[in-house]
Amino acid sequence: DGGITQSPKYLFRKEGQNVTLSCEQNLNHDAMYWYRQDPGQGLRLIYYSQIVNDFQKGDIAEGYSVSREKKESFPLTVTSAQKNPTAFYLCASSRGTVYNSPLHFGNGTRLTVT
Amino acid sequence: AQTVTQSQPEMSVQEAETVTLSCTYDTSESNYYLFWYKQPPSRQMILVIRQEAYKQQNATENRFSVNFQKAAKSFSLKISDSQLGDTAMYFCAFMPGANSKLTFGKGITLSVRP
Numbered sequence: 001d002g003g004i005t006q007s008p009k010y011l012f013r014k015e016g017q018n019v020t021l022s023c024e025q026n027l028n029h030d031a032m033y034w035y036r037q038d039p040g041q042g043l044r045l046i047y048y049s050q051i052v053n054d055f056q057k058g059d060i061a062e063g064y065s066v067s068r069e070k071k072e073s074f075p076l077t078v079t080s081a082q083k084n085p086t087a088f089y090l091c092a093s094s095r096g097t098v099y100n101s102p103l104h105f106g107n108g109t110r111l112t113v114t
Numbered sequence: 115a116q117t118v119t120q121s122q123p124e125m126s127v128q129e130a131e132t133v134t135l136s137c138t139y140d141t142s143e144s145n146y147y148l149f150w151y152k153q154p155p156s157r158q159m160i161l162v163i164r165q166e167a168y169k170q171q172n173a174t175e176n177r178f179s180v181n182f183q184k185a186a187k188s189f190s191l192k193i194s195d196s197q198l199g200d201t202a203m204y205f206c207a208f209m210p211g212a213n214s215k216l217t218f219g220k221g222i223t224l225s226v227r228p
Contacts, residue, residue, distance in 0.1 A: 031214050040123075042205060042220035050214060058215070090159065094214055102149060103216055105159035 137206030145211030
């Protein structure tokens with residue numbers, strides 16, 4: 001079955017460590033996205049990529065980095081520069097070039113940094 | 115920049131009744147798309163309904179329908195015959211026609227009472 005896989009479901013890290021969240025899709029979608037979800041804040045866009053080897057900053061990119069070397073994969077690195085990294089992270093994909101194409105979401109990764 | 119506002123943080127409805135969730139947005143774009151997403155306790159984001167701004171007819175999907183008022187920049191979701199499985203957070207979202215970047219509102223928690 002086609003879909004988006006985020007791993008792991010729960011992730012724990014010590015403050016000061018970089019951590020990478022995985023996102024893989026087999027939907028053959030061109031566009032991929034990373035959102036952060038905090039209570040009372042809704043979903044905020046971190047980074048998005050509309051094509052391989054290209055990506056753009058979203059609304060809250062500071063302290064995060066991404067790569068898009070393959071169409072299927074869009075890993076997100078939470079760096080030690082991110083001041084409040086504890087959150088629920090959602091990855092999504094869409095056909096992208098079809099501008100009304102809805103986003104398909106993964107099941108999310110809950111990151112806790114102590 | 116586009117903004118999406120969901121002013122009601124929580125709502126409750128009796129099973130089998132009808133409920134309307136409000137959403138307003140602000141944009142200078144003339145071509146855009148609007149979406150409602152549902153996030154049940156499993157935290158999986160699910161597309162409920164979408165509306166193209168250039169279409170005057172309101173979108174419907176079974177028990178779900180929208181009231182799209184373009185001049186007022188309003189996009190409310192009506193859920194008829196509410197079911198217990200409708201209990202979830204609901205997010206309104208905006209996508210400009212020029213790219214695939216999706217902006218979400220802060221969401222509303224809907225509880226359906228038996």
